[in-house]
Amino acid sequence: MERDAAPPEIDDREPLPAAEAARLSESLDDENRLKPEFVRRVREALDAGDREAVYEAVEPLHPADIADLFELFDEDDRLALAGAISDLMGGEVIAELNDHVRELLVEALPPDAVADFAEQMETDDAVALIEDLDADDRQAVLAELDPEDRAAIESALAYPEETAGRLMQRDLVAVPEHMTVGGLIDYLREHADLTTEFWEVFVVDPLHRPVGTCQLSWILRTPRTVALTDVMKRDQTLIPVGMDQEEVALRFQKYALISAAVVDDSGRLVGQLTVDDIVHIIQEEAGEDVLLLSGAGDGDINEPIALTVRTRLTWLVVNLGTAIVAASVVGMFQGAIARFALLAVLMPIVSGMGGNAGTQTLAVIVRALATNQLTSSNTWRMIAREFRIATANGLSLGLLIGAGVALVFDNPLLGAVIGAAMLINNLIAGLAGILVPLTLEKFRIDPAVSSAVFVTMATDVMGFFSFLGLAVASGLTG
């Protein structure tokens, strides 16, 4: 893993020459996406086997944009591109790649090449690279690493996936309590092997337990003679090494953290997390609810297609089961439908509108649970809130459709039946939309994954049952 010499990262490049700046603006559009013309040009050069042209086009790009370029190509072009720009494929590009794309490229490489990448990367990125490999390949790569890097990666791999232990950086700056601001600056200047990737300095006690954090701007603003214990903030957010990444992301967000100390069970400082590593987790965790609720798994467009089909089909088959249950409710009323086929025309309106209302409530509640806004302290208030919303919407929709049906079909009883069924199903939808996710959450089942099946079943079954049942009970069908 990268250890910079001091003075770190001296950048003696000239400002971008005009030609290069122009080439860069050729590659990115206003919204910072790679331009289609640019992508096409690279693809054509790849197809023509003109590696030099490919290299020249890609070279000015930021590593994150190079990673994006890989995602835009299909599998064959990805491997060809990696071959053409192997000199540019540094640890930064690899770290920015989509998981599936990285796996494809890494599987095509020999272990020593993977090890070379891992050595260029920070611990967390190297772990992300190596954790994807199967056991044999993983051993082969680890064997190629420096003993120190290997030890760091192996100890990270010992923590479960998606925990702070996997994500954290082991390289950090920790200093004893007795140090002064001047002493710290001298220490930083003298130790060439320290990381440059830090935004705060951790002050630790003799047992290496964090006692405070110094933001670098405070250190730069303070006279050399002041003790660190006088500038540091004692009130810290410590992250236990086993904490789930979703929880870590919420804490970074809630307390607006830039970095945080990771501690083991005995409270010793074992690593740091910085916000730039957390930002993509915040985005992933917030964005995954829509994918999970719709049964699209992690919804990654780079996923191998067989895996996508399996994930989506599993969900669809489960829903087929609930659709059959709902259909069997309709089956109970076949006789009535045969006598009065208009019921079959109108019944999907009632079930469908219930489904829409249920999905609205479900989306709101799943987000509120995920962001810790809905807790047991406001559960009852929120249930009452959803009930009031469902009543208002159900009455409005019931009146609207009821009056419409009564007029169009000149049948006030039919209007009353569909209006009442609409109100009932909206109430079912509102209550199912909040009670289902709350119940799943209580049993520690992710409400985003399983709620929709139950809510849809409730609104389908009750939509059909309330409408067809009321129609029969009211004597509409003779």
Next chain:
Amino acid sequence: MERDAAPPEIDDREPLPAAEAARLSESLDDENRLKPEFVRRVREALDAGDREAVYEAVEPLHPADIADLFELFDEDDRLALAGAISDLMGGEVIAELNDHVRELLVEALPPDAVADFAEQMETDDAVALIEDLDADDRQAVLAELDPEDRAAIESALAYPEETAGRLMQRDLVAVPEHMTVGGLIDYLREHADLTTEFWEVFVVDPLHRPVGTCQLSWILRTPRTVALTDVMKRDQTLIPVGMDQEEVALRFQKYALISAAVVDDSGRLVGQLTVDDIVHIIQEEAGEDVLLLSGAGDGDINEPIALTVRTRLTWLVVNLGTAIVAASVVGMFQGAIARFALLAVLMPIVSGMGGNAGTQTLAVIVRALATNQLTSSNTWRMIAREFRIATANGLSLGLLIGAGVALVFDNPLLGAVIGAAMLINNLIAGLAGILVPLTLEKFRIDPAVSSAVFVTMATDVMGFFSFLGLAVASGLTG
């Protein structure tokens, strides 16, 4: 707005006394949410009018947790709580409050009290506080501010909402190119009025245009005599002042930024954005897709209920329209249904499964568009991908339901009809799920807001039409 004296934020508090630490752990659970017992205790003290007990319970909390506490209460308790802990209601608490809760509290306060809060806050938070007020209140508050603060807030308010100009911090550290590391450190120590909220120093040319950025850790690791131009990074991500916040968030994420320079049209440095201000935008923008797709507006559980009803009802009425269109398709087949009522039993299965498959594709495509993963360079590959997935799922589901229906009802022709309809509707679902959002995006309409209506209509209409139409065409209904 806060301007710290150097040495900044010297924290001379003792470590938390044991009693206070214990009280803190009494208030938060393992997942960092306020414990229900704690919330209940505060609520009881509020109801009993025991302001001292309320103050004592709330005082050890972090401002973000105090803000959470407000959200857990209903409107009356929120105002009572604000009264009981007015000493603790600093700018930080106000800044952390949910928009709706903040509006409620701020409307209850006189202008000079609001102005006092604004002066304690950083520009961006003060802007967020004041932008909610109506024009008269806003003028009254601005009149109470220091001229300098007023100017800063007024110029921020001149930028459109949700742009970099609204979000940015005006306080930053910018230094000329000729400075050395030592010169910078001396400048920072000598200027007591500089902000302490910075993570990078911007190096500017004589026209105040940024030419490079220095990470503070590099400055601390470098000998005093080195020129800043030798440690700074020239390759910067500059944010135009009019850039939309969603775009800003994507850029912070893509390039792992901690802070970034905001520049005006002539390229002059006018402010900075720091990642802690962007993190909640990343979370909001990623989380809003599920709410928008389901028609739940911004889905905030603290929103006044009338507003929530209006938002959700609008969406439901639009969907009622599409449900009526779908029902009218069924209406075309009333005669067939009257002769063969089993069709009415089975038809919701076909339309419902199409709806599920369409929602899956839609969720994936909306996320891929929002994260810039789907661009015109890979559109055709993605359409082909969704078509293949839809074919695989459609064939599987069609065979499954077709064979099941053939066996259960001992009617192979009925099985063939429903199987074929299922395949057709899955293809419709897959294609609508990708083509609808792509088309909306082309016309610069947010695909998350409007796609679901069109996709559901397509799968409902085609589900009914393909199944009932095939049933009639095949002679099933005699």
